[in-house]
Amino acid sequence: MQIDFTHKQSAHCENGVVSNLMRHNGFEVSEPMVFGIGSGLLFSYLPFLKVNYAPVFTYRVMPGLIFNRFAKRVGIKVKREKFKKTGDAQARLDANLANNNPVGLQVGVFQLPYFPEEYRFHFNAHNMVVYGKEGDTYLISDPVMEDVTTLTDRELEKVRFAKGAFAPKGHMYYPIAFPRTLNLEKAIVKGIKHTCRDMTAPVPIVGVRAMRWVAKNIRKWPQKLGTKKANHYLGQIVRMQEEIGTGGGGFRYIYAAFLQESSKVLKNEKLKEFSKEMTEIGDQWRDFALEASRVYKNRSVQTDAYNKVADQLLDLAKREETFFQALRKAV
Amino acid sequence: MKKGEVPQHKSILESANLREMCYAVDENGEYTTELSTGWNPKTIALENALKEIEERVEDAKQRVLANEASPIVYYMELHKMDLSILSSYVGLWKWRVKRHFKPSVFKKLSSGTLQKYADVFDITIEELAHIHP
Secondary structure, three states: OEOOOOOOOOOOHHHHHHHHHHHHOOOOOOHHHHHHHOOOEEEEEEEEEEEOOEEEEEEEOOOOHHHHHHHHHHOOEEEEEOOOOHHHHHHHHHHHHHOOOOEEEEEOOOOOOOOOHHHOOOOOOEEEEEEEEEOOEEEEEOOOOOOOEEEEHHHHHHHHOOOOOOOOOOOEEEEEEOOOOOOHHHHHHHHHHHHHHHHOOOOOOEHHHHHHHHHHHHHHHHHHHHHHHHHHHHHHHHHHHHOOOOOOOOOHHHHHHHHHHHHHHOOOHHHHHHHHHHHHHHHHHHHHHHHHHHHHHOOOOOHHHHHHHHHHHHHHHHHHHHHHHHHHHHO | OEHHHOOEOOOHHHHHOOOEEEEEEOOOOOEEEEEEOEOHHHHHHHHHHHHHHHHHHHHHHHHHHOOOOOHHHHHHHHOOOOHHHHHHHHOOOHHHHHHHOOHHHHHOOOHHHHHHHHHHHOOOHHHHHOOOO
């Protein structure tokens, strides 16, 4: 059985699943809109948490938050289910498909067969839509893929019950109730205000303060950890910023696209200027990644190179601080 | 980033026939999307991360062959895992898994426990116990 479902590729998996599920239910909402309303943009530094033996840097909010905030702000209801037993998880999925209801699934990437081997890390917050089943093969719409794909029931069970941090536990979700019309205006304002608050928050682990903290640490890394580890950490920053799903520039370009679209919805010309500025900030993040990659490419570098990268990050922190303070007043 | 500037460098994505989506502005300043085959700075970052894992695997192998660590350590590294991921997959406390890293403890493991590890790594108990140099 196959549900009539339109697959559309997106930059980021969670936005993409939400956007595709909304379209299926008759509401055209773009990926940047989902990301912006769900206040997806962030910067966060969690030095006490290690992934792949390097601290966690993130340019977006925690998995699942984007959809939750988006749903709350536009007034849709989402049903979420998690399972203890694999059998139950499959039965509930099959029941939904039989009901002509495509569902979103949270899965682990490590055992996802259609991903290139090199990309399979223990990352458990990937999202996809299942839109049908033929025999024991499930029809999959994975938003980061150009085309739809398939997984056998065995393969799907493995990725739904991946273990480790953020273990999905068969997590399945789908919207169940919609308002008659989507009231985007209010939702956009709420989304923007929330992001501005996050980015300028007076805590050291999020927003521009976190960028400054990372910059400070980058200067210390070569002496404290040795160049090998320092380069490994720098590489981790670049990967989190630019890897698949970010749309480039640590989600800054997606956010700029959101601001541009919002300026039309809210008929607010100022947001157009903010969009342009955000694009330039994105470009500056790309330059930062390029500079960082130069450092870890030539293995024997002087500490001066690390200072240069740190300076760039400080510039970015300053620029984003001014940006979000001004943006807050513009909506 | 302008649409024409979206990098199209060679990367690992090519082998899987995959392109990733980037957001960029067109000539009128309007946002649009463009598919990218890869960008060198991040390809290098990924390659370095993979090299790091390879080194860890090789190092683990040498330690197992020198009888300083049990084969579980080797297979853990091979599967890009760390202690907490592995313990969550086998369903044992971290301190127990850590004990099983010792060759002396590993030798005394029951076949049931060994089977748990073998299942996680998708190998037989025989393969788990003997790694090839």
